Amino acid sequence: MLRNDTTPTRLHLALAALLFATLPFAAHAQAPVWPPKLVRIIVPFGAGASPDIVGRVLADSLQTRHPGTNFVVENKPGASGNIGTDAIAKSTPDGSTIGISLGGPLAINTLLFAKLPYNPDTDIAPITLLTQLPSVLAVPTSLGVNTVAEFLAKAKADPKGLGYGSIGVGTLSQLCMEAIAQKAGANMVHIPYPSSPAATTALIRGDVQVACLPAIGVTPQLATGAVKILAVTTAKRSPFLPDVPTLTESGIDVQSDAWNALVGPGGLSKEVVATINAEVTQTLAEPAVIEKLKLQLITPSPTTPDQLRKRMADEKALWAEVIKAAKIRID
Known part of the structure; x- marks a missing residue:
């Protein structure tokens, strides 16, 4: 009888030992996969x-x-x-x-x-x-246009091609302007700059006649009256610029989301x-x-x-x- 009484106890101890031995592995399996240290x-x-x-x-x-x-x-x-x-x-x-x-x-x-x-x-x-983040089609106020249609008319009438600024070759700011030129059948001359602030400065000074740039780089200049935003490049109007039409609304089927x-x-x-x-x-x-x-x-x-x-x-x-x-x- 004594032997029969002790057998379950030994079994229970063995099972308990096995359970405790597997706890570290269970804890490891439940550890979060991310982030590391x-x-x-x-x-x-x-x-x-x-x-x-x-x-x-x-x-x-x-x-x-x-x-x-x-x-x-x-x-x-x-x-x-x-x-x-x-x-x-x-x-x-x-x-x-x-x-x-x-x-x-x-x-x-x-x-x-x-x-x-x-x-x-x-x-x-x-x-x-x-x-x-939205980009905008912007022009210097000195260009004398107020809408995309007026800008495109001026661009197509210039045989030498208006100069447009960008923030570098192959950037979205260049591609958007090239798409506009191709859709409108206008000749435009690319003038790249090393950064958005540099391109915005060129726009303000009239060194270029148009640019497609991140809105955040252009909107602070609106108060000076030196630049105008003609359109946003997004598919829908930007909540940050609700009164500015899209390019599509303005008659040019170009969309560009940064x-x-x-x-x-x-x-x-x-x-x-x-x-x-x-x-x-x-x-x-x-x-x-x-x-x-x-x-x-x-x-x-x-x-x-x-x-x-x-x-x-x-x-x-x-x-x-x-x-x-x-x-x-x-x-």
């Missing part, structure tokens, strides 16, 4: 550019929610955003490195450069669209992508974040990873014919 957010553009602003707002919010993790923004500008985007693509796919990029490095640059050091289709994992997106290296697991997507979507819904972005005329626009992948493909298709017709290349 350090997260690098690579921005392929310089400090003060819209991707940098968005990246720092994002990092601040995530840091507040995850005080045990350090979120570090690293600027890696150069080669139209290709250098920083390549650094994202070649990082370890464990969630410790993510980055903010945009339509150029993620889509359009495949049409502009003979070769990229990464393939956006395979080396980049889309996480979510982050934000959108956007920022969050991406990771191509090998990033679906589980990590989903977790980051949920975290960032939460950030973009925070009232404080919305207000910070609003100051820059930026609208939060989170999406699913698949929707971002489609946006990348659509962006490439949108500009392929414009680039080909204008013979724009960066070698």
